[in-house]
Amino acid sequence: MSLVTIIDYGSSNLRSAANAFERQAALMDDPSEILVTADPEKVRAASRIVLPGVGAFADCAAGLNAVPGMRDVLEERVIAGGTPFLGICVGMQLLATEGREKAITPGLGWIDGAVVHLTPSDPTLKIPHMGWNTLRIQRPHTLLAGIPEGLHAYFVHSYHLQTDRPDLTIATTDYGGPVTAIVGRDNIFGTQFHPEKSQALGLALISNFLTWSP
């Protein structure tokens, strides 16, 4: 049985993510085991890795750095080992070179770019960007297979990952201008929205991730 680890580094609300992954894993012919863990050795043994995250970039980066050995294992398994990786919300933002929320904080540096405050062209638009919005697919991706256009994803964020690499932007959403919704390269995929809260779209994406061979 293959192991999917959801990394616990003190960022709350892991139960929802675990529930959604468990629900979709149960639909598989050979269901993966879903494990929420703070143990880098468990992450090392995993065949898929999920990095969730809510709150501020700086706090999440500090939380991840505070787990001894976790950053090294992520570099080893995701970058050197090619293990399929999914970052969610701030877990996606951490892929960036740096975050600019509260302070300038280095991220994992796997996606060139910075996490910057949303600046919608219409000043009456509220921050956070909170609620259901549709995706504008920029580049087709295996993880979006079978997801019809026009379905909604649930967003809640005040910052987004701005990359100057259009080839790494998989999808955007519109909120007074384009907002990065999905980034990815090779075995790395990150969603600004919450798949575990996005009903049909999110559950389909999670199923695709559970069988993804990048």
Place this chain on the structure above:
Amino acid sequence: MTLKTRLIPCLDVKDGRVVKGVQFVDLIDAGDPVEAAIAYDAAGADELCFLDIAASHEGRDTIFDVVARTAEHCFMPVTVGGGVRTLEDIRKLLLSGADKVAINSSAVNDPNFIARAADKFGNQCIVVSVDAKQRLDQRVGGDNRSEWEIYTHGGRNASGLDAVEFAVRMVELGAGELLVTSMDRDGTKSGFDIALTRAITDAVNVPVIASGGVGNLDHLVEGVREGHASAVLAASIFHFGTYTIPQAKQYLADHGIPVRMDRAA
């Protein structure tokens, strides 16, 4: 392609049971909040709100189980309000599967609690419940005050605080969203207090959920169009089957308000 207006059914829960029974056709147990949550999820609700009105600590603990069981079945955002007093209360609700917590009395009694909560858990999960009533004497507050005053304890206790000033202060301290309830309108089915909703919505830059008084679908439209709310919350019109979630969404859509019409998972 735009952010959609959210439609949020709210369930009042006491000691693990829905207070006013939910009258859906297919519910096995109309008093079980989890069954009601699943039905609203399937109907396409955009979020769900549980308001815990338990009177005791023993009753209070049942909400964690309700949230945990809901989160096993519903893959949409869940907000829980009522009795949130400590960072530990928030942590337990989030670990149970809540996405946001709504805070009322503790925000009034100790505004810095909101700052501490937002700092620890992020603004995105801190909703402040702004429970307001029209002032009996408009002159009491002086010229710079709005027409509304903040109440706590389900509208029983006047705080003396100005509603709009309080709302602005809460956002400065880190509230990521405001749940604005007119205690004058709550339960009357006479529609939102539109002036209150708009006064607060236009004074803050975070999303506002309009609440209190919905009796028909035109009220929902008014809350968005005239109240400028990002989301509209209602209870009895859905619980008693007066309208379904899809009917309400279609009505909003027919009036030019963007809503999410996806089929549920």
